[in-house]
Amino acid sequence: MAPTASSLTFKARRGAPMLVAPAAATPHEVKPLSDIDDQQGLRFYRSGIHFYRSDPAKAGQDPTAVVKKALADALVYYYPLAGRLREVEGRKLVVDCTAEGAVFVEADADVTVEDFGDLLSPPIPCIEELLCEPDSNTAVVTDRPLLFIQVTRLRCGGFVFALQICHNMADAAGVMQFVQALGELARGTPGAPTVPPVWARELLLARSPPRVTHAHLEYRCPEQPSAAVVRPDDATLERRAFFFGPRELSALRMPQVRCSRFETVAAFVWRCRAAALGCGGEADEARIQFVVNSRGLRDSPLPRGFYGNAFAFAVAAATVGELRDGGFAFALQKVAAAKAEVTMECIRSVADFNMVSERRPNFGASAARSYMVSDVTRAGFENVDFGWGVNVYGGPATANLATFHLKGRNQSGEEGIIVPMCLPAQAMERFVKEVEIGLGFDNNYY
Template sequence: MAQPNTSLVFTVRRRPTELVAPAKPTPRELKLMSDIDDQEGLRFQIPVIQFYRNDPSMGGRDPVEVIREALAQTLVFYYPFAGRLREGPARKLMVDCTAEGVAFIGADADVTLEEFGDALQPPFPCLEELLFDAPGCGGVLNCPLLVIQVTRLRCGGFIFALRLNHTMSDAAGLVQFMEAVGEMARGARAPSMPPVWQRELLCARDPPRVTCTHREYDEVPDTKGTIIPLDEMAHRSFFFGPAEVAALRRCRTLALQPDPEEEVRVLCIVNARSKFNPPLPVGYYGNGFAFPVALSTAGKICRNPLGYALELVMKAKADVTEEYMRSLADLMVIRGRPHFTVVRTYLVSDVTRAGFSEVDFGWGKPAYGGPAKGGVGAIPGVASFYIPFKNKKGENGIVVPICLPAAAMERFVMELESMLMDDDRKVTNLTSTTFITSAL
């Protein structure tokens, strides 16, 4: 598979940012967020990007106009997205359903999809041009909850890029909304899956009581400078077949070279919708996940085989139950909605089954669909996504964006190659199956 075109430079001409409001009148009301939604660690905007090829059957239809109109129609059903987030007593978040609209930008780029190269994967060149940081749209409170930019390409394809206020939805909820826009763009009059708000289902009990252990919210001092400044980080993406993915967590610890006695942790995002009895309603588009944590010392992670780390992760994921989620909501109220621990922490989010690659606005499925970059919020190096990917040979695998200090990135590549060889993985040359992009 070819390397991505990391030297690609192009010009984007943007129209002025506009607000797209619901196409029909919607209720004016205040809607409380859940106590899972409004935790500190979700108060940021998460970027998503979708690349679409030209489709001659669309008869020259303009994707900017099609998606803008479909968005207005979809907001009739998902009208909270057209409102603004407010903060009440005890930092409680709520949506003021004002129908002001979501930010929308139409644009043109003097580049073709082919010029991006065969390896469409993060980090993408000129991302800041494809998802413009429009004035007044970059915050959490009192600003648009969605920013969408649709950029036409010279080849007839287009790029759909979006920033979501993460307190509103998780990946499953966002894909549900995007699929609704796609249905409306293809001629539907209503989403096939009606949206469900019901955020009270994940609100704290009265009185709140923490009944489970939540080490993912430990207060850990950064005594040894493990939080690395953003400008010192290297961003690269790696392609793996399923057999090699398990090596990533351990290699990252080896590459960072922490003190062997320091406690390190992996946070695993677990979709908890099915953990409830009955399950959360079909159509629920709020945040319905937890960050269970696997803990060990760095020394044990490095000395033990991969199975040791895998067992810790599996146990952590199994801890997520309905009672765990109730306890988590209660913890948020009792402790003032804390941020998850970031010191000596690696967060892994598997979006292979989220459905980004299925979103169709009428031009078919995307050539790439999913996170626009690695990382979580303003904290560099904390998170990676597992993104489904098919290489030029038709082999299914996973692309994983990794963000590490530059020196650690080089050690990461060496450790990963060594580990895969030692474990008799079916990899004869790491460089032939790993596609590395340059630093952002």
């Protein structure tokens, strides 16, 4: 009998890491990051992972060789990713385009795609065997490779593609633009990538003089101690995934509040999480902090192909008591109002606040007391094809204190949103009850 995904254990047999340089000559220049890229809180390597089944038509072809060649080709177009970050005056980060290359590792594992389970979502079992580097929310990012890729061949003939990239270089949309280009080149698509990469980081530099026009709660910790602090080193942390499909969304519908599907689910989870963590502390402040991408804003100056960081955090705050007494409509209105506050002027104010006025504060300190969530349902994780067809699962490899809205299915095959959640065990038990009470029925995916 195959092991359950939660009990799966294996050891990957890794080859020696190698540097893959661009396949052709590239410019040797120094390129400053934008003042949205250059945040202390982005100094880590974000990870993504994609699972592929065997394809009989690809018999005899080695996916590691295919991806490695495609990587060399892709780095000709995305040549800053083959360089190294340097820190200059004022802790400013610049990219030294040295063409030293990205790290590539080929590996083998004696497991099948099916061993990982039918309903993959973060955290992926045995993720440490599939990533090149240990996964962490912090890292040294200067004077080291900016991109790590491991391709692991599986016993069934399928494989796993895992990527780690310095977050200062790209956001989720930028990462997926690069990975889609990698897939095109792996499939043998002739010519340059369909979406040519554009640097244009100067469009998001701080203004001179700086003009901070928003409060930017995402960089300020609450003044009062809060019970709603989740620490990554807590040994009692429990991880579950919750599914929101047509039935759940219908139960949460609030016709009197104009809002998106993301806002609806995020507000509901925020309220349930605050109740689970803040029992007995009605005056505790509970925050929700979520990404708003400036590419979708009406007056965005960013051209097609821009792959840098282009987001700001929307923040809504309320006490545990207010969230309880105000009901779901109150939470939803707070979230919708917070999202509406993020305009291009807000994005420019972030650049001024972070990089000039406050010398790059770390939003991570605030995030420890917040429900931090990002909607990646439109990022395109599920459509990456290296020639073996689209992936069985594509998306984040881990979800700890920050979480995501992911495309997925429940046990019945319904499409919907999966929300991974990480909480101390007792809080998780209360959270499950809050979800069930709020929906009026048992959630069918956890």
